[in-house]
Amino acid sequence: MQIEIRRGLTLQTGTFNAVIAPEKEIVAAINSNTDLQRFLFLYISGNYSRILSGIDRQSKNFDVRRAFTAHQLFTMLREAGHTVVFVEHDPSLFDGAAAMLEPVSGALKEVARESLVILYTPIADRTFSALARRYRVEPAWCAKSFDLSFYRGLIDRAYAEIVGAYSQKKPSKKIPCDTFGIDTFTETG
Numbered sequence: 001m002q003i004e005i006r007r008g009l010t011l012q013t014g015t016f017n018a019v020i021a022p023e024k025e026i027v028a029a030i031n032s033n034t035d036l037q038r039f040l041f042l043y044i045s046g047n048y049s050r051i052l053s054g055i056d057r058q059s060k061n062f063d064v065r066r067a068f069t070a071h072q073l074f075t076m077l078r079e080a081g082h083t084v085v086f087v088e089h090d091p092s093l094f095d096g097a098a099a100m101l102e103p104v105s106g107a108l109k110e111v112a113r114e115s116l117v118i119l120y121t122p123i124a125d126r127t128f129s130a131l132a133r134r135y136r137v138e139p140a141w142c143a144k145s146f147d148l149s150f151y152r153g154l155i156d157r158a159y160a161e162i163v164g165a166y167s168q169k170k171p172s173k174k175i176p177c178d179t180f181g182i183d184t185f186t187e188t189g
Helices: 023-032 036-037 072-079 098-111 126-132 146-169
Strands: 001-006 009-012 017-018 043-046 061-066 084-088 114-120 175-176 184-187
Touching: 001 061, 009 017, 009 114, 017 098, 017 126, 043 072, 072 098, 098 114, 098 126, 114 126
Parallel strands: 017 114, 043 061, 043 084, 084 114
Antiparallel strands: 001 009, 175 184
C-alpha cells in the first residue's frame, strides 16, 4: 500500500516516516486519500490534538487513541496491529520522561516493519528530532513554518555578495589545452 501525501512524496507500508507539515496540508492529505478507508488506521494523539477535528472519520477502520504519558504511547505502539499508524507528536508526553525517548523510538521502528508509520508534527522540536533521529525525515512543507522574511534577507545578502564578487573578477584569459582534446580552456579569477 502507498499513500501519496503530496505530489512526489509517497509513503508506503513497511516504513517509518517523520513528517513536518502545516496542519491544513496534512489534514487535506489524509482526507483526500480514499484508499485510507480500506485499511486499518490507528490515529494516536497526545494530551491534545491539533488536527483530529479536521479529519474525516467516517470509516469503520479508523481508530483513535490518546496517550497521556510516554509510557501509554509506548504501550499503544507495542499493541498496534493496524496497517497505518499515525502518531501526532506531543512533546509534553516526554516531560520528566526523557528516558522513554529511546524505547518509543524503537517501538516506532518495530511497528514500521509491518505497517506504515507516520510521526507527524507541524513544527519540529527537540523530542521530535530525538524520535526521528535515525530515520528518514520528510520536511514536506517546513519552509512555511520558518520566518521567511529573515531567510529571504539572508538569501538577498548572499546574492548581492555573489554578484559583487563576479563583477570584480579579473578578465579571463584563454589557455591552450591540446593535451585534453579540447581547443581552449578559460581560466577565471
